[in-house]
Amino acid sequence: MVRVRFAPSPTGYLHIGGARTALFNWLYARSKGGKFILRIEDTDVKRSTPEAVEAILEGLKWLGLDWDEGPYFQSGRLEIYRRYARQLLETGHAYYCYCTPEELEEKRAKMISDDDQAAGYDGTCRQLPQAGRDRLRSLGLKPSVRFKVPRGISRVTKMEDILRGPREFDNHLLGDFIILRPDGTPTYNFAVVVDDGEMGITHVIRGDDHISNTPRQILLFETLGFELPSFAHLPMIWGSDRTRLSKRHGATSVIAYREEGYLPEAMVNYLALLGWATSDSQQIFTREELVSKFSLERISKNPAIFDSEKLNWMNGEYIRSTDLEKLVDLALPYLKEVKGPAAQADREWFVELLRIYRERIKTLKQLLEQADFFFTDRIQLTEDALNKVLMKEGVPDILRQTKDVLAKVEPFNVETIEDALRALAAELGIGAGKVIHPLRASLTGRRASPGLFEVIALLGRPITLTRIEQTIQELDHRLGHSSRKWEMGN
RNA sequence: GGCGCCAUCGUCUAGAGGCCCAGGACAGGUGGUUCUCAGCCAUCAGACCGGGGUUCGAAUCCCCGUGGCGCUACCA
Numbered sequence: 001m002v003r004v005r006f007a008p009s010p011t012g013y014l015h016i017g018g019a020r021t022a023l024f025n026w027l028y029a030r031s032k033g034g035k036f037i038l039r040i041e042d043t044d045v046k047r048s049t050p051e052a053v054e055a056i057l058e059g060l061k062w063l064g065l066d067w068d069e070g071p072y073f074q075s076g077r078l079e080i081y082r083r084y085a086r087q088l089l090e091t092g093h094a095y096y097c098y099c100t101p102e103e104l105e106e107k108r109a110k111m112i113s114d115d116d117q118a119a120g121y122d123g124t125c126r127q128l129p130q131a132g133r134d135r136l137r138s139l140g141l142k143p144s145v146r147f148k149v150p151r152g153i154s155r156v157t158k159m160e161d162i163l164r165g166p167r168e169f170d171n172h173l174l175g176d177f178i179i180l181r182p183d184g185t186p187t188y189n190f191a192v193v194v195d196d197g198e199m200g201i202t203h204v205i206r207g208d209d210h211i212s213n214t215p216r217q218i219l220l221f222e223t224l225g226f227e228l229p230s231f232a233h234l235p236m237i238w239g240s241d242r243t244r245l246s247k248r249h250g251a252t253s254v255i256a257y258r259e260e261g262y263l264p265e266a267m268v269n270y271l272a273l274l275g276w277a278t279s280d281s282q283q284i285f286t287r288e289e290l291v292s293k294f295s296l297e298r299i300s301k302n303p304a305i306f307d308s309e310k311l312n313w314m315n316g317e318y319i320r321s322t323d324l325e326k327l328v329d330l331a332l333p334y335l336k337e338v339k340g341p342a343a344q345a346d347r348e349w350f351v352e353l354l355r356i357y358r359e360r361i362k363t364l365k366q367l368l369e370q371a372d373f374f375f376t377d378r379i380q381l382t383e384d385a386l387n388k389v390l391m392k393e394g395v396p397d398i399l400r401q402t403k404d405v406l407a408k409v410e411p412f413n414v415e416t417i418e419d420a421l422r423a424l425a426a427e428l429g430i431g432a433g434k435v436i437h438p439l440r441a442s443l444t445g446r447r448a449s450p451g452l453f454e455v456i457a458l459l460g461r462p463i464t465l466t467r468i469e470q471t472i473q474e475l476d477h478r479l480g481h482s483s484r485k486w487e488m489g490n
Numbered sequence: 491g492g493c494g495c496c497a498u499c500g501u502c503u504a505g506a507g508g509c510c511c512a513g514g515a516c517a518g519g520u521g522g523u524u525c526u527c528a529g530c531c532a533u534c535a536g537a538c539c540g541g542g543g544u545u546c547g548a549a550u551c552c553c554c555g556u557g558g559c560g561c562u563a564c565c566a
Contacts, residue, residue, distance in 0.1 A: 212561035281514040310516040436525040448527035
């Protein structure tokens with residue numbers, strides 16, 4: 001039975017990298033009929049917060065990565081780690097260390113400046129005689145517990161990575177590392193092994209920044225008598241400058257993407273493609289396809305740069321293929337507190353709105369931006385619309401005529417509006433564009449919008465007529481103003 | 491400094507010795523559809539880090555460089 005885990009430390013929200021790690025674990029569990037376990041690694045009391053725990057759970061839920069066990073909290077398992085540490089102490093695989101952080105820092109600095117081979121712990125307390133230990137203890141010093149890394153003539157630790165094959169590490173490069181702090185809390189390498197061992201984890205799937213930790217952990221697995229899990233170290237996700245993804249690369253919180261109007265399915269699909277691909281280069285996968293086609297062996301080894309452009313494209317794909325009714329449900333939460341024509345609109349109206357916008361938006365939030373003229377009482381004409389379209393000879397006149405025509409159209413729907421306006425253009429002996437473009441500008445304030453006739457129908461007659469009138473007045477004002485200037489200039 | 495990981499178009503990748511003068515997707519260019527934008531369709535441009543080997547033959551195997559990243563914590 002496959003048992004995998006996602007083990008974040010709650011020091012912040014669920015970020016993109018963590019989400020991808022969680023996803024790959026989840027996919028592997030689901031594809032193998034195994035269990036996906038959630039474990040919160042909160043042994044660093046100073047940096048862990050309950051808010052972060054909530055944020056991580058929220059992110060996982062949003063992505064639909066449901067867990068079968070947990071969340072387990074390492075902070076609630078301290079007795080277990082202490083028990084194992086005691087066991088190691090008793091069997092001579094660990095020892096108390098009385099070195100202070102200051103001393104260690106000093107030694108480390110010296111070793112680095114001396115160009116020494118390794119900068120690990122020098123083993124001062126390893127050979128400390130019992131008498132010395134007793135003396136230090138009697139002084140009231142609280143020791144940490146260090147693991148005694150097995151050394152010998154040629155002690156190497158062998159590991160096998162599913163993605164990278166067999167590897168060997170020389171134990172001599174590993175210093176005796178701390179497994180229990182003086183306050184009794186375990187350090188990462190120790191807690192991980194105890195938990196993975198106790199929880200029967202069969203596959204450790206995590207970021208490749210943990211590769212260097214793996215030899216230490218293997219040593220611990222072995223001396224603790226646990227069965228060794230398989231390891232799969234995933235490539236990191238980078239920002240565009242090829243460094244670890246961080247805030248300055250833009251949003252890195254999964255929840256921020258929800259707020260921006262990305263669909264969880266798109267996010268999952270995109271994340272799956274960061275470091276994983278099928279041989280046929282398929283891009284769009286349903287969740288079921290992802291589960292059935294996923295395999296650890298097909299994960300690539302090199303780091304992937306997070307490309308929000310491709311995410312945008314993919315989100316657009318998902319928006320376009322989502323059932324219209326469902327899309328309305330998804331979009332409505334982003335349209336809270338709107339004014340203007342949308343304020344009193346019924347559901348049918350919103351269905352129409354989404355129908356004409358679904359292929360134009362990449363995120364649900366973009367609806368708010370692109371369709372802003374539906375959500376306001378008084379539109380603002382953009383400079384672009386004004387200069388390139390409206391401030392042209394004959395425009396006020398054409399607008400007056402379209403207003404007359406639209407005032408009379410009966411019934412007021414897309415077909416009748418289109419027929420009437422095209423008829424008007426024909427009657428005036430001008431191209432339909434000469435009517436359409438100024439009208440669009442005056443109704444939306446913009447030069448680009450969905451099909452004008454659909455827009456007019458959605459706006460409704462009263463608002464359409466009002467906006468045309470407002471534009472005419474604005475133009476009269478502007479043109480009048482500029483012509484006076486012109487006269488004065490002459 | 492030591493140790494480790496990685497290295498194909500701008501980006502994500504396919505490629506597991508001949509199928510590759512390297513395929514797909516995003517982004518970009520051009521053209522078409524059209525009332526604009528988007529979408530859609532067509533089309534173009536664009537990469538095997540460098541050097542040595544191995545082999546009849548290497549993007550694929552080996553070595554050495556170079557570069558990037560990671561670890562080297564009483565952070566995970």
